[in-house]
Amino acid sequence: MTRQTDKTDKRGKTDKRAKTGGPAQGGAADAPKPKRMPGDPDRRGMVARMIRVDHAGEYGAVRIYEGQMAVLKGTESEPVIAHMAEQEERHLATFDELVADRRVRPTALLPLWHLAGFALGAGTALMGEKAAHACTVAVEEAIDEHYADQIARLEGEGEEALRQTFEEFRQEELEHHDTALEMGAEEAPGYELLKGAIKRGSRLAIWLSERV
Numbered sequence: 001m002t003r004q005t006d007k008t009d010k011r012g013k014t015d016k017r018a019k020t021g022g023p024a025q026g027g028a029a030d031a032p033k034p035k036r037m038p039g040d041p042d043r044r045g046m047v048a049r050m051i052r053v054d055h056a057g058e059y060g061a062v063r064i065y066e067g068q069m070a071v072l073k074g075t076e077s078e079p080v081i082a083h084m085a086e087q088e089e090r091h092l093a094t095f096d097e098l099v100a101d102r103r104v105r106p107t108a109l110l111p112l113w114h115l116a117g118f119a120l121g122a123g124t125a126l127m128g129e130k131a132a133h134a135c136t137v138a139v140e141e142a143i144d145e146h147y148a149d150q151i152a153r154l155e156g157e158g159e160e161a162l163r164q165t166f167e168e169f170r171q172e173e174l175e176h177h178d179t180a181l182e183m184g185a186e187e188a189p190g191y192e193l194l195k196g197a198i199k200r201g202s203r204l205a206i207w208l209s210e211r212v
């Protein structure tokens with residue numbers, strides 16, 4: 001038997017003004033979406049998940065470029081990769097701070113991303129410079145979609161500084177994407193297949209890091 005919540009009148013009508021202590025869940029479909037207030041547990045949870053997954057993503061990105069660098073030192077890609085790696089390190093440092101300041105639990109999957117990121121970077125680089133750049137295109141496409149989605153979800157949530165940070169990083173990820181294309185990513189053998197597989201893997205990593 002379900003617990004009788006809120007006051008129901010003698011005809012069984014629920015009082016719509018009843019205080020529920022939180023946004024109504026599963027209510028009338030046409031009811032306006034309740035606005036989350038700063039400090040609201042739902043909103044804090046949402047922001048914590050965002051920081052957790054972005055921290056994981058930037059951690060993985062650093063490892064991908066470390067893997068690429070291990071293989072492509074001395075090639076014409078080296079300075080290009082070094083520049084992108086430097087930006088990823090700055091992104092990661094920012095999320096390290098956010099994780100600490102906001103007491104967000106980092107994903108339990110960091111050890112996995114440590115290995116998988118490096119393996120992905122080194123593995124594609126071993127297939128050739130262009131394959132390494134195809135990997136960057138794929139990852140950055142997934143990250144662009146992901147940051148764009150977060151930026152949209154943070155609208156009006158009282159997190160302007162965080163939203164700005166996401167937007168700034170998103171722009172840099174887009175630069176990485178364009179740089180990788182300029183470096184001939186599309187000429188990598190099996191480009192579409194490779195890109196598709198890495199993009200699906202990146203989306204899976206995002207999905208997992210939001211939850212685990």
Ligand SMILES: [Fe+2]
Binds near residue numbers: 058087088091169173
């Ligand atoms: Fe990044």
Ligand SMILES: [Fe+2]
Binds near residue numbers: 061172173
């Ligand atoms: Fe990037």
